[in-house]
Amino acid sequence: MSNLNERLTQTQTRLKSWLFDAALPIWRDVGVDKINGGVFETINLKGIPERSNRRTRVAARQVYSYAQARLMGFPGETDEVIDACLAWLNGPALRDDGLLNAVVSADKEVVRAEFDFYDHAFALLAYATAFKVRPQDKDLESRAIVIREALISGYKHPVRGFEEANPRMLPLKTNPHMHLFEACLAWVEAGGDARWKEIAAEIAELCLDKFLHPENGSLREYFDGDWNPIEGEMGRIIEPGHQFEWAWLLIRWAAISGDDKFIAPAKRLVEIAENYGTDHHRNVTIFELWDDFSVKDAKARLWAQTERMKAYVALQSVAGSAEEREECVSKLIKAAEGLELYFDVPIAGLYRDKLTPDGLFVEEPAPASSLYHIICAIDEMTKASI
Numbered sequence: 001m002s003n004l005n006e007r008l009t010q011t012q013t014r015l016k017s018w019l020f021d022a023a024l025p026i027w028r029d030v031g032v033d034k035i036n037g038g039v040f041e042t043i044n045l046k047g048i049p050e051r052s053n054r055r056t057r058v059a060a061r062q063v064y065s066y067a068q069a070r071l072m073g074f075p076g077e078t079d080e081v082i083d084a085c086l087a088w089l090n091g092p093a094l095r096d097d098g099l100l101n102a103v104v105s106a107d108k109e110v111v112r113a114e115f116d117f118y119d120h121a122f123a124l125l126a127y128a129t130a131f132k133v134r135p136q137d138k139d140l141e142s143r144a145i146v147i148r149e150a151l152i153s154g155y156k157h158p159v160r161g162f163e164e165a166n167p168r169m170l171p172l173k174t175n176p177h178m179h180l181f182e183a184c185l186a187w188v189e190a191g192g193d194a195r196w197k198e199i200a201a202e203i204a205e206l207c208l209d210k211f212l213h214p215e216n217g218s219l220r221e222y223f224d225g226d227w228n229p230i231e232g233e234m235g236r237i238i239e240p241g242h243q244f245e246w247a248w249l250l251i252r253w254a255a256i257s258g259d260d261k262f263i264a265p266a267k268r269l270v271e272i273a274e275n276y277g278t279d280h281h282r283n284v285t286i287f288e289l290w291d292d293f294s295v296k297d298a299k300a301r302l303w304a305q306t307e308r309m310k311a312y313v314a315l316q317s318v319a320g321s322a323e324e325r326e327e328c329v330s331k332l333i334k335a336a337e338g339l340e341l342y343f344d345v346p347i348a349g350l351y352r353d354k355l356t357p358d359g360l361f362v363e364e365p366a367p368a369s370s371l372y373h374i375i376c377a378i379d380e381m382t383k384a385s386i
């Protein structure tokens, strides 16, 4: 076995053991709120869950995480978390019109009922992944279709993509489109109807035509109502983590759609995020750049490290030569080592979230919301080979 291959296998094994032996058990055994239902937002670094208001996206992400764990062959119990979170999504988080509240308290009082596009994208991902492991449960598909149709009837942009509110509220945002794209791909994989693929195609084209900077190929975050970058500083923000994340999705979409035109822009996104958006001294991908690639915010959140990993798994799958593939695998290992920096806490299975520019971690409870990123990256990593 080559040295690189050996390092890849060791990294895959190490991360998978951390996930299976420590993280999945703790986020199930401590993370589920057995009294009030749903899951806690955070567990502090002493291992105690914290009682705070709950973002709907967290319940959705935990459905994804434990359904994905099942797909990965996790031998432990997963139904408890999946059921608790599905009940939350279809209970306290559900509004009368079929859409979702954004934030609900532990006592099930609605804290923020406003429509949040991002939460709906995650609910669709949750239902898709649950449906992959429970294909006989047709309710999962019907609930997702209710949300999808409500999104289309209430929030469709007149030309392409989706609005943030009805009546319109600017800026329009690429981020929820990215997660809706991700959910649509999951539904395509889960055997959903043709509409999922049509929405994915629309978002992929919108990304190429409008989200990407025509000159330097970066992907910006905030747009006006005609899909031009919003005026002022906001229109100039790019997030390196999102460059990696879109690259991962675009390469997956190239395989599903059979259209290779998405690969070159994806490679460019990775190049930008690696060369300008990653601090090679700390070995972490940072939070924000300006669209001339100067640094806006050098703090580094955990999730961006997982996107770096996913992007290199995608890139190695479309590598043109053995050398290119080895280069991707070597960067994948580097990215995984960057992620593991965040795992250095007294209780295995918990993690840090923010690394400051001077190399210190912020002291704070571990957020449940990051498990989704981590499990996805580890699952993707197991697909890499040389």
Ligand SMILES: O=P(O)(O)OC[C@H]1O[C@@H](O)[C@@H](O)[C@@H](O)[C@@H]1O
Binding pocket: 175, 245, 303, 367, 369, 370
């Ligand atoms: O901040 P939380 O909820 O942990 O999400 C972490 C991050 O997830 C990523 O996939 C992106 O959507 C980011 O914009 C987001 O901030």
